[in-house]
Amino acid sequence: MESKDRYREARNAMVRNQIERRRIRDPRLLSVMRRVPRHLFVPSPLRDHAYEDGPLAIGLGQTISQPYMVAAMTDLLALNGSENVLEIGTGSGYQAAVLAEMARSIHTVEIHPHLSEVARVVLADLGISNVHVHVGDGTLGWPQAAPYQAILVTAAAPEIPDPLIDQLDEDGRLVIPVGGPNGQDLELWRKSSGRIYRETLFPVAFVPLRGRFGWQNNEWEEKIEG
Ligand code: SAH
Numbered sequence: 736m737e738s739k740d741r742y743r744e745a746r747n748a749m750v751r752n753q754i755e756r757r758r759i760r761d762p763r764l765l766s767v768m769r770r771v772p773r774h775l776f777v778p779s780p781l782r783d784h785a786y787e788d789g790p791l792a793i794g795l796g797q798t799i800s801q802p803y804m805v806a807a808m809t810d811l812l813a814l815n816g817s818e819n820v821l822e823i824g825t826g827s828g829y830q831a832a833v834l835a836e837m838a839r840s841i842h843t844v845e846i847h848p849h850l851s852e853v854a855r856v857v858l859a860d861l862g863i864s865n866v867h868v869h870v871g872d873g874t875l876g877w878p879q880a881a882p883y884q885a886i887l888v889t890a891a892a893p894e895i896p897d898p899l900i901d902q903l904d905e906d907g908r909l910v911i912p913v914g915g916p917n918g919q920d921l922e923l924w925r926k927s928s929g930r931i932y933r934e935t936l937f938p939v940a941f942v943p944l945r946g947r948f949g950w951q952n953n954e955w956e957e958k959i960e961g
Contacts, residue, residue, distance in 0.1 A: 742774050745786040749773075753788050754806045761810055767836040768806055773799075775857055776829035795847055796957045797942055799827040800889060804939065806833075811910045811923055811936070812885040814838045819880065821902065823873030823944070824889035828854030831866045834887070841866045842880045844873035846945055872946035876902040883907060891919045891941040896948035900924070900931065912941045916955050 750768050759765065774785035777799055781791050790798040800808075808830075812820070818838040822831055825845035831854070834841045845851040848870050855868040869877055873888070874896040882904035888911035895911055903909050909924040921936040943950040943957065 742772065742786065746770075746773070749786040749788075749802050753803045757803055757807075759803075759806050759810050764806060764809055764833075764837065767833055768802070771829070771832050771836070772861070773802065773829055775861070776827040776832070776854075793827045793850065795850060797826055797847070797850060799829050800941075805830050808887055808889070808910050808921070809833055809837060811921075812837075812887060812908050814885060818884035819882070819904075821877055821880070821883040821886045821899075822889065823876075823887070823899070825851055825854045825868060826889065828858050828866075828868070830887070830889055831868075832858060832861065832863055835863050835866045838885065839865065840880075842869060842877045842883075843867070844869045844871050844877050846870070846872055872949075874898065874944060874946040874948035878902060885909070886911075888912065888944065889941065890944035890949070891915070891939075892944040892948070893950055893954075894948075895922070895924065898948070900926075905929070912939045915950070916943070 746769055750765055774782045777785045777791050790801045793799050814837040820834050820838045820841045822843040825843040831841050831843045851870045858866050876898040881902035883902055884904045884907045886899055886903055886909040891912045903926050905926055907926050911922050912919040913922050919939050921939045923934045925932045943955045
């Protein structure tokens with residue numbers, strides 16, 4: 736509780752200056768972003784930077800996304816609270832914690848067992864019980880819990896993995912960064928009356944999606960910075 740309060744003002748300022756100012760208006764989402772303790776999802780030496788306007792390194796060359804990016808992608812899913820959601824790329828678990836308060840159940844898949852374990856512990860310590868953390872190749876989706884009314888990919892894909900389209904429910908929404916090491920575009924996919932619609936939104940910069948339908952090491956080399 737004490738540590739929560741210590742960062743409360745920083746969290747309020749983050750929402751005001753980084754998120755509301757960039758025209759995210761959903762009161763439910765803003766209130767969730769004011770509550771979820773982002774500092775608990777970053778390595779302890781970086782705690783004091785947790786509410787700054789950018790991504791942070793979480794180890795193994797991976798990052799926790801910028802607060803605004805988490806808010807913007809969540810907003811695009813247009814969640815009403817009833818959804819079963821799939822997230823690809825658990826990373827720190829922060830995005831999953833935000834989704835947990837916006838939807839019914841979250842399945843999140845991470846390819847690095849170590850990151851997955853760290854995220855699982857933080858989520859459990861916070862008493863978040865509707866997030867199911869899985870280790871695996873998220874480009875295959877997570878068929879055991881499909882269909883999903885919303886799917887969020889938090890790493891850059893060469894193109895949308897087919898299994899994710901298959902596991903998206905009718906009227907579902909899917910958000911994914913598509914592109915390579917020089918930049919990507921955020922895309923919103925929708926399924927309606929059995930048809931698929933794609934919208935290209937704005938440029939973004941994510942770490943690579945690996946795995947069967949992701950980038951191979953010889954196509955996108957990663958610098959591991961601890
Ligand atoms: N959503 C995260 C940010 C994740 S960064 C957060 O809130 O902190 C992207 C993550 O995707 C990294 O942790 C990376 O290891 C993971 N990843 C990359 N390829 C993957 C794949 N094929 N399946 C699952 N996770 C993958």
